[in-house]
Amino acid sequence: MIRPFGFNDIILIAEAIRWTLALSAIAFAGGAVGGLLIALARTSDTRWLRTASMLFIRLFQGTPLLMQLFLVFFGMNIFGLPINPWLAASLALTLHASAFLGEIWRGCIEAVPLGQREAATALGLHYYDRMTSVILPQAARISVAPTVGFLVQLIKGTSLASIIGFTELTRTGQIVNNATFSPFQVFGTVAVFYFILCWPLSLTARRMEIRFSRATTR
Amino acid sequence: MTTATAPETSIVMQDINKWYGAYHALRNVNLNVRRGERIVICGPSGSGKSTLIRTINQLEPIQEGKIVVDGIELTAGGHNVDEVRRDVGMVFQQFNLFPHLTILQNCMLAPLKVRKIPKAEAEATARKFLTRVRIPEQADKYPAQLSGGQQQRVAIARALCMQPRIMLFDEPTSALDPEMVKEVLDTMVDLAKEGMTMLCVTHEMGFARAVADRVIFMDQGQIIEEGSPEAFFGNPQNERTRAFLKQIH
Numbered sequence: 001m002i003r004p005f006g007f008n009d010i011i012l013i014a015e016a017i018r019w020t021l022a023l024s025a026i027a028f029a030g031g032a033v034g035g036l037l038i039a040l041a042r043t044s045d046t047r048w049l050r051t052a053s054m055l056f057i058r059l060f061q062g063t064p065l066l067m068q069l070f071l072v073f074f075g076m077n078i079f080g081l082p083i084n085p086w087l088a089a090s091l092a093l094t095l096h097a098s099a100f101l102g103e104i105w106r107g108c109i110e111a112v113p114l115g116q117r118e119a120a121t122a123l124g125l126h127y128y129d130r131m132t133s134v135i136l137p138q139a140a141r142i143s144v145a146p147t148v149g150f151l152v153q154l155i156k157g158t159s160l161a162s163i164i165g166f167t168e169l170t171r172t173g174q175i176v177n178n179a180t181f182s183p184f185q186v187f188g189t190v191a192v193f194y195f196i197l198c199w200p201l202s203l204t205a206r207r208m209e210i211r212f213s214r215a216t217t218r
Numbered sequence: 219m220t221t222a223t224a225p226e227t228s229i230v231m232q233d234i235n236k237w238y239g240a241y242h243a244l245r246n247v248n249l250n251v252r253r254g255e256r257i258v259i260c261g262p263s264g265s266g267k268s269t270l271i272r273t274i275n276q277l278e279p280i281q282e283g284k285i286v287v288d289g290i291e292l293t294a295g296g297h298n299v300d301e302v303r304r305d306v307g308m309v310f311q312q313f314n315l316f317p318h319l320t321i322l323q324n325c326m327l328a329p330l331k332v333r334k335i336p337k338a339e340a341e342a343t344a345r346k347f348l349t350r351v352r353i354p355e356q357a358d359k360y361p362a363q364l365s366g367g368q369q370q371r372v373a374i375a376r377a378l379c380m381q382p383r384i385m386l387f388d389e390p391t392s393a394l395d396p397e398m399v400k401e402v403l404d405t406m407v408d409l410a411k412e413g414m415t416m417l418c419v420t421h422e423m424g425f426a427r428a429v430a431d432r433v434i435f436m437d438q439g440q441i442i443e444e445g446s447p448e449a450f451f452g453n454p455q456n457e458r459t460r461a462f463l464k465q466i467h
Contacts (some may be wrong), residue, residue: 119314119373122275123328123380124303133327137318 005182013189016172017197023158023168026090028151031097038102040131043109053102060099066160068092073164089161093154100150108143109135145212148205152198159194169193226253227286228384228415229274234283236269236439243269244280245439253383256416258426258447261436262462267419270436271386274417275299275306288383304332307377311389313369315361321348321372322357325379333380340379347375351405367398371405378409385409387418421466427451435459 041053060068072092077083112135120130162171173190177183229251236244244266251257259267272278273285276292276299285292287302316324325344329335335343348354351371353364361369370390377385387406391399403425410416410429420426426433426447433450435443435458443456454460 113312113314115310115312115314116316118277119308119310119316122277122303122306122308123376124300124332125328126300126332129331133331134316138316141318 002181003179005176005180005185009176009180009186010189012176013169013172013186013193016167016169017193019166019168019172020155020158020170020197023089023093023161023166024151024155027093027097027154027158030090030094031101031154034094034098035101035105038098039105039109042102042106057099057103060096061103065092065096065157066163068096069160069164085161085164085166088164089158089166093158093161096157097150097154100153101147104146104150105139105143108139108146111142112138142212145205145209148201148208152201152205155197155201156194227251228253228255228288229417230284230286231270231273232284234270234273234280234285236266236273236278236280236282243439244273247283247439247441249434249441251384251415251417254413254415255431256410256414256429257418257432257434258430259417259419259434259436260421260423260426260462260466261442265436266439267436268388269439271388271417271419274384274386275303275308277308304380305382306384306386307380307382308386309370309373309377309388309390311392313361313366313373313393315369315373315376317361320358320360321353321364324361324372325376328376329379343379343381344375347378348372350378350408351375352401365398366394367401370394370398370402374402374405374409384415384417387416387420389419389421391420391422423451423466435462437462 038053038056041049042057044050069089069092072095073083073085073088076088076091081087116134116138117130120134125134158168159170161168162174165171167175169190173186177186180186227250229249231247231249234244234247235242247266247270249270259270261267269278273280274287288305290298290301290305292298292302315321316327319327322341322344325347326337326340329340329343330337345354345357348357351374353368353371353375356364356368356372361372364372374385374390390406391402394402399422403422406416406418406425407429416429418425418430430447432444433447434441435450435454435456437458443450443454443459450459451463454463
């Protein structure tokens with residue numbers, strides 16, 4: 001039975017924004033922890049840590065996000081875990097975000113002048129204090145703009161989780177479309193919602209980038 | 219004011235060899251520094267003079283030889299390096315102040331984290347040394363708000379807050395505008411008068427004449443010549459030393 005696309009459908013799609021936001025938040029929080037570890041491993045003095053983290057990054061940068069979702073989703077089944085779109089999507093996107101944030105933050109850590117590390121070392125500060133008190137606070141300032149930029153990518157990336165049956169914004173759009181068969185209106189609405197989520201973030205990222213480049217050329 | 223005690227050894231460097239890949243940066247360097255001695259190291263760029271003082275607190279590891287600082291032998295990978303770094307302050311050409319911290323916080327960080335002294339005491343020490351380098355009123359500013367000369371004096375105060383027994387200066391005035399060189403050199407002369415053991419890589423020959431007990435000339439990773447400032451400037455023995463002195467005068 002085909003019903004016309006109406007206001008109730010828009011409400012239904014709007015309500016699914018929370019699942020897109022929830023998945024984005026989980027992936028971003030998990031990715032922040034994983035990304036920090038990856039970035040620290042990439043910049044460590046220990047060779048095998050550098051190599052292992054580099055392979056991790058290359059693996060996730062060199063394969064489509066959709067394949068990563070498939071592999072985690074079906075891989076969990078092989079290892080005897082129940083099929084759970086929530087868990088699979090969260091895990092796959094967390095790994096994905098860890099790799100990308102790890103690479104972004106590695107660059108930010110390396111952008112802190114070497115003299116900062118030398119001065120901290122000469123003062124007798126050990127790795128932990130050197131990182132937490134000297135290097136990371138400076139790297140964090142540089143990282144804000146590219147991190148927000150990646151968050152936009154991540155929010156859009158969660159739409160792929162619809163394919164493994166995770167009911168977020170895009171999947172809700174598919175469901176509504178199956179009932180109304182008005183694909184242009186339905187996915188147009190979905191796209192508008194993504195835009196409303198992402199555009200302010202993109203603006204913020206650009207503004208921060210400009211402010212940062214001003215601060216560094218001063 | 220030099221101490222009246224018998225010449226006590228502060229730093230011993232024995233047969234130091236260092237390579238950067240295939241490049242032989244330090245060749246069989248031997249150097250003994252007495253406590254309270256002020257040494258100026260000069261030489262053309264790439265001669266290894268910065269590398270030499272950076273091996274003392276292990277910012278640069280060495281491949282061969284032995285370094286003993288205040289009776290503590292630096293062995294590769296050992297924990298001795300921590301003790302040595304607590305005792306050895308360093309001032310860099312580019313100041314390397316921490317830009318995200320205020321002047322006061324710059325001076326308090328290492329005493330708090332490394333010496334683990336109470337905050338009030340760290341602050342009192344920091345203010346004392348900022349007064350000594352004559353910029354107590356800048357304590358709450360950030361490094362970028364200060365002139366180069368002021369920043370370098372903060373860097374000296376920051377190192378002194380760790381109460382080091384030895385101070386290393388790696389071309390401390392080379393990045394400064396000419397009018398700011400004097401204020402930094404004056405601070406260093408004050409420090410020398412207080413009996414601090416100092417090793418200073420610099421081309422400020424006026425400073426060398428005024429405070430150095432010994433001037434060392436390096437070229438191609440080797441110590442070519444050393445002597446008192448009078449002998450070094452008045453009657454240099456080596457051809458390369460003479461050529462160098464002619465260039466910088």
